[in-house]
Amino acid sequence: MFKTLPDAGGATVIVVINGAPFSAPLGCTAAAALLLAGAVPSRTTPVSGAPRAPYCMMGACFECLAEIDGAPNQQACLVPVVEGMRINRQSGSVATKI
Amino acid sequence: MSAAFDYVIVGAGPAGLAAATTGSSLGLKTAVIDEQAEPGGQIYRAIETVSARRPAHLQLLGDDYAVGADVVKRFRASGADYLPLTTVWQIDGGRNVFTRGNGRASRIAAKRILIATGAMERPVPVPGWTLPGVMTCGAAQTLLKSTGAVPAGRFVVAGSGPLLLLIAAQLVRAGVKPAVVIETRTNRLAALRHLPAFLSAPGYLSKGLNLIAELRTAGVPIHSGASNLRINGDDGAREIEYDWHGHTRREAADVVLLHQGIVPNMNLALSLRCDHQWDAAQRSFRPQLDAWGNSSVDGVQIAGDNGGIIGAQAAELSGGLAALAAAFSLQKISADDRDRQARPLRAKMKRHLGARPFLDALYRAPQVVAAPGEPDTIVCRCEEIRAGEIRRIVTEQGCPGPNQMKSFTRCGMGPCQGRLCGLTVVELIAESRGISPGEVGYYRIRSPVKPITLGEIAGLGV
Numbered sequence: 001m002f003k004t005l006p007d008a009g010g011a012t013v014i015v016v017i018n019g020a021p022f023s024a025p026l027g028c029t030a031a032a033a034l035l036l037a038g039a040v041p042s043r044t045t046p047v048s049g050a051p052r053a054p055y056c057m058m059g060a061c062f063e064c065l066a067e068i069d070g071a072p073n074q075q076a077c078l079v080p081v082v083e084g085m086r087i088n089r090q091s092g093s094v095a096t097k098i
Numbered sequence: 099m100s101a102a103f104d105y106v107i108v109g110a111g112p113a114g115l116a117a118a119t120t121g122s123s124l125g126l127k128t129a130v131i132d133e134q135a136e137p138g139g140q141i142y143r144a145i146e147t148v149s150a151r152r153p154a155h156l157q158l159l160g161d162d163y164a165v166g167a168d169v170v171k172r173f174r175a176s177g178a179d180y181l182p183l184t185t186v187w188q189i190d191g192g193r194n195v196f197t198r199g200n201g202r203a204s205r206i207a208a209k210r211i212l213i214a215t216g217a218m219e220r221p222v223p224v225p226g227w228t229l230p231g232v233m234t235c236g237a238a239q240t241l242l243k244s245t246g247a248v249p250a251g252r253f254v255v256a257g258s259g260p261l262l263l264l265i266a267a268q269l270v271r272a273g274v275k276p277a278v279v280i281e282t283r284t285n286r287l288a289a290l291r292h293l294p295a296f297l298s299a300p301g302y303l304s305k306g307l308n309l310i311a312e313l314r315t316a317g318v319p320i321h322s323g324a325s326n327l328r329i330n331g332d333d334g335a336r337e338i339e340y341d342w343h344g345h346t347r348r349e350a351a352d353v354v355l356l357h358q359g360i361v362p363n364m365n366l367a368l369s370l371r372c373d374h375q376w377d378a379a380q381r382s383f384r385p386q387l388d389a390w391g392n393s394s395v396d397g398v399q400i401a402g403d404n405g406g407i408i409g410a411q412a413a414e415l416s417g418g419l420a421a422l423a424a425a426f427s428l429q430k431i432s433a434d435d436r437d438r439q440a441r442p443l444r445a446k447m448k449r450h451l452g453a454r455p456f457l458d459a460l461y462r463a464p465q466v467v468a469a470p471g472e473p474d475t476i477v478c479r480c481e482e483i484r485a486g487e488i489r490r491i492v493t494e495q496g497c498p499g500p501n502q503m504k505s506f507t508r509c510g511m512g513p514c515q516g517r518l519c520g521l522t523v524v525e526l527i528a529e530s531r532g533i534s535p536g537e538v539g540y541y542r543i544r545s546p547v548k549p550i551t552l553g554e555i556a557g558l559g560v
Contacts, residue, residue, distance in 0.1 A: 001231060001250055001353060005272055008246025009151045027135070027147060028245040036247060040230040041333060047482045051333050053230030055479075057237035058140055059133050059185075060218045060363065062480065062513035063228075073513070073549065077240075080135050080183070 001053075002035040015085045024081045031057060031064040031077035033087060042066055042076070046093030066090055103129045103179070105424050106195050106208035108186050108366060111139020112410045113402025114214035115169050116417030117424075118178040124425035129179040129206065131186055131197055137173055139216055140236060141410045142166025144244040152246055158271035159243060160264075162305075162410070169414060188545035189370055193397055196545075196558075203554040210397050210424040213367050214417060217360040217403035220382070220463060221518050222257055223470045223477050223485070226329030227356065235265040235357035248274045253353035254338050256280040256327055259461045262357045263309040270316045277349050279313060280340055281322040282358075282464070289460035296456030299449055321347075325466070329354050358467050362404050365515060368543035370395050376536025379458045380407055381468060382521060383540055390423030391416060399424065407458075412450040415443045469525040477526065478519035480512020488523060492530035500524055500541050513549065516541045 004025055011026035017039045024033040031054040034042045041051030043065055054064035057077045064076040067088040072095070076087065105121045107114045110132035121128045130137070138145045145166040148155050156164045173180075184199035195206040219234045226232065235255060241247040248269055255266045255276045266279050297303060313320060326341040337350045361382035368374065373394035374383040384406035391399040401420040402413035419440055426436040470477070473486025491497045491506045500516075500523050503509055509523055510516035516523075520541050528535040 002241060002247045003250040005155075005246045005248060007152060007154050025245055025247075027144075028247070032241055032245045032247060035241070036245075038250075042230070045480075045482065047480075050228065050482065051230050052228060053334070054233065055237065056219065056234050056518075057240040058218065060514065060517045065513065075549075078133050078183070078185070 001038050001040055002032070004036065013081055013083045013085075015081050015083075015087060017087050018089055026081075028081055029057075029077050030066060030068055030074070030079045030081055030085065030087050033081050034064070034066065034076060039087075039089070041089075043090040044092055049092055067094070100205040100207065101129070102207040103127050104209045104428055105129070105212065105421070106131065106206055106210070107212040107214055108132075108195070109139065109214035109216055109402070109404070110134065110137040110173075110180070110182075111141060111214060111216045111402060112166070112169055112414035113216070113404070113417035113420075114139070114212065115173040116414040117212050117214065117401060117421040119172045119176040120418045120421035121424060122176040122178045124421065125430045126210075126421070126425055126428060128176075129181060130173075131181045131184050131195070131206075133183065133185050135182050137170050137180065137182070138166055140240070142169060143240060145170055148243065155242075155246060158268055160268065163243070185548040186366060187548040187550045189366065189398075198548065198550050198554060201554065203550060203558045205558060209428060210399065212391070212399045212401055212417075212420050212424065213370075213393075213404055214400070214402045215363045215366050215404050216413075217407060218363045218517065220358045220361045220467075221522055222356040222358045222467065223475050223522050224327045224329065224356070225472055225475050226331065226335070228476050228479055229329055229331045229335045230333065231331070231335035231352050232329050232354045232356060235261050235355045236360075238269070238355045239265050242268060242272065248272050249353040251353065252277050252351045253355065254278055254280060254349055254351040255355045255357075256282070256324075256338060256340070257357040258282045258284055259357050259359040260306065260457065261360075263306065263313065265355065265357075266318065267309045267312045270313065270318060275316060275318055277351060279318055279320045280324045280327065280338070280342070280349075281320060282325060282327065282467070283323050284460050285462055286460065288462070289456050292456035292459055295452040299453035302453045302457075327356075328472075358463050359461050360403065360407055361521065362406060363517070364404075364540075365517060365543050365547045367393065367400055367404065368540065369545045369547045370398055372398060372400065374540065376534060377406060378534075379455070379462065381463045389419075391420035392423065408454060409450060412447050415447045415450070418443050419447075465529070469522065469529045477522045478507070478509035478512065480514050480518070481508045481510075483507045483509040483519070485522075485526060488526045489530050492527050497527070498531070499527060499538055503527065504541070510541050515543065515547065
């Protein structure tokens, strides 16, 4: 859905999106990685199961909620990727670990 | 974990950074808390990384972005503490600021607090706006600034406001062209009487005209005066449909970038019970502030776009003014010093604010954006509550306001805590009741204003 510009700088990290490895630009957020990987819809809603994907990319809309390294309901647009990070799609309502 | 500061600033955009720089220079022990990994706010997002690692992108992002490097540099040299990747989820009446960062909650005691949490894009509730691939123009800018990323396929830019043309031009410079720029109706006639003041403000008009010229040279069609935007698709956006010059048009796109101006990001200030009032010109609420950014809550200031939209340059100046007042109130400077140092800031501020009434009038959100007429349009994205349902509950059940509407529908009670539906719900109720949004009021916002787990709260040990 998005692509990086050729002159965007080469450093990358390998993250795992829905089980598949993906080379993400160093310093990008988990939400940006989802969009670059085309891993959308990135979740379905708890109310109707409707497909959703990141919308505002600045922490306001909560559409980019994802399971990151086992913790559900994380605002993926506020989390920078690190090597080996696991980002998973969320389906419907998900209980948050206390 | 806990710490104590004279001045705690929430938000590292131009207002927060300028306040920290000024506050530190006047002897205030200052901390800046921000959700992002780098200082700069939305406007100067990732300016350090772009300058250091992909300087070529400074050109495509433009001079108004590049100037942020100096703002950030001054802040870095100021000696203020900086807490990146940290959210503020509560501020209590004793001026304790509760944060979450690195999976851990902390408490920071503050003598004075500045809320500089800026603006967010006005929600654009049109049919299909919840489909994957529909994003805001600001989101596209964020991706460009922080990641050097652009839409990969066919995309469209739609709506109204200065950012609409800017992001279209930036993407053209980056080598990707929108299939069309769809500009919804603007209020040229109403804006006309503010034109002289706008023209005397530094550089605003030429910037706008240059963007239009740039898009035309690149061969990007601009369809101005469009209406009835709706996005069609199943698992994602497929096309945007709109009315233009008496015809319905369709444009295929898998990314649709929407924009209808920006509004204050109010939740933190509202959770503190800072008084807000309706601003009809900007069609949003704004906090009640004195000339130094002092809110109605003792010891709590608000600066920058969070106090009503003023733009990046004025935001920076307002941050400086707030810091002068904070330093005076903590006896670091005299009233004379404060006033003397404020004078040049106020003079510059006046010039920048001169442009505002024209922009406010020209881009004032039309009724159809503020209170969508199409009943099936989703208003509350989290709880999937539609415009028709809100209207029906007001007219048939007599629901008087947004807080009662929560009980009827759960609107505003999802994870975004009303950020994306609040203004729309208020406008729908106002329209249905035939009163002003100011009389309707807003959601009662309570902490935590950002998510935190019970485990993290327990870990506070307070």
